[in-house]
Amino acid sequence: MNEITLWFVFYKDQLLMVQHNDGYHIPASEEPPVKVPIGSTVHSIGNLKGMPCKAYALHTPISGEEAPQRVMMGLRASYDHLPFEEYYKGGKAFEILNWDQNTRYCPSCGVPTHQISDIGKKCPECRQEFYPHISPATIVRITRGDSILMVRARNFRGTYYGLVAGFLEAGETLEECVHREVMEETGIRIKNLKYFGSQPWPYPSGVMIGFTAEYESGDIKLQDEELCAGAFFDRDNLPEIPRKMSLARTLIDDWINQ
Numbered sequence: 001m002n003e004i005t006l007w008f009v010f011y012k013d014q015l016l017m018v019q020h021n022d023g024y025h026i027p028a029s030e031e032p033p034v035k036v037p038i039g040s041t042v043h044s045i046g047n048l049k050g051m052p053c054k055a056y057a058l059h060t061p062i063s064g065e066e067a068p069q070r071v072m073m074g075l076r077a078s079y080d081h082l083p084f085e086e087y088y089k090g091g092k093a094f095e096i097l098n099w100d101q102n103t104r105y106c107p108s109c110g111v112p113t114h115q116i117s118d119i120g121k122k123c124p125e126c127r128q129e130f131y132p133h134i135s136p137a138t139i140v141r142i143t144r145g146d147s148i149l150m151v152r153a154r155n156f157r158g159t160y161y162g163l164v165a166g167f168l169e170a171g172e173t174l175e176e177c178v179h180r181e182v183m184e185e186t187g188i189r190i191k192n193l194k195y196f197g198s199q200p201w202p203y204p205s206g207v208m209i210g211f212t213a214e215y216e217s218g219d220i221k222l223q224d225e226e227l228c229a230g231a232f233f234d235r236d237n238l239p240e241i242p243r244k245m246s247l248a249r250t251l252i253d254d255w256i257n258q
C-alpha cells in the first residue's frame with residue numbers, strides 16, 4: 001500500500017488545492033489526484049506533517065466540472081488561502097518544477113540531462129551537473145530617528161510602498177550589495193548595517209536577505225528609472241505598506257512594534 005502523500009500539482013504558476021470544511025489544503029492521498037502527464041517527472045520535495053511531499057507539473061489546467069471542490073490558484077494568491085506551511089512548501093515545489101523545466105537539456109551539449117538526485121541532474125556527455133540556481137537579493141530597512149525610508153518602485157503592482165531592495169551582483173558581498181543599492185537608488189549613505197533574516201522567494205527562484213540600517217548622510221536623490229517616489233515616513237504617517245507574505249512587511253512590522 002502506498003503512503004498518504006501531499007501532492008503539489010502545478011499548471012504553470014497555478015497550484016491545485018482542495019476545499020475542506022476548514023478551508024483550502026494541498027491534496028493528500030495515496031495516488032496522484034490528477035493523472036501524471038507523460039513526460040512529467042514526479043519530484044520528491046521532503047516531508048510535511050509526517051507525510052511525504054511530491055510535486056509534478058500538468059500540461060493543461062484541470063477542469064472544475066470534474067471535481068468542484070478542487071481549485072487551481074496562483075502561488076502568490078494561495079498565500080491567503082492555504083495554511084502557511086502548505087504555501088511555504090508549495091514555493092519549494094514551484095522552484096523545483098521551474099528548475100526541472102529549465103534543465104531538460106545540457107546548455108553546452110544540447111543533449112537531454114539525467115536526474116541524479118532530488119535536486120541534481122547530469123549531462124551524460126560532458127558530465128556537467130546542474131542544481132537549482134537561487135538568485136539572492138537584499139532588502140534593507142533604513143531608519144532615521146523615528147522615521148523609516150519607504151520607496152515606490154516603478155515595477156510594483158498596486159499602490160504600496162516598499163523598502164530598498166536589489167539583486168546581488170557577481171563578486172559582491174551581501175553588505176556591499178546593500179550599500180550599492182541604497183546609493184544607486186536613493187543617493188544616501190547608511191551605517192550600522194545588521195542582518196535581520198531571510199526568506200525564500202519562489203517567484204521563480206529567489207531568496208531575500210533582510211538587513212536593518214540607519215541613515216548616515218546625503219540627500220535623497222531617487223533613481224528615476226527604478227523608483228517613482230521615496231521619503232522618510234513617521235509611524236503615524238505611513239503610506240500603504242506591502243502584504244503580510246513578504247520579508248519587507250516583516251521588517252516594517254518589526255519597526256512599527258518597537
Ligand SMILES: [Zn+2]
Pocket residue numbers: 106107108109110111123124125126127128
Ligand atoms: Zn553536456
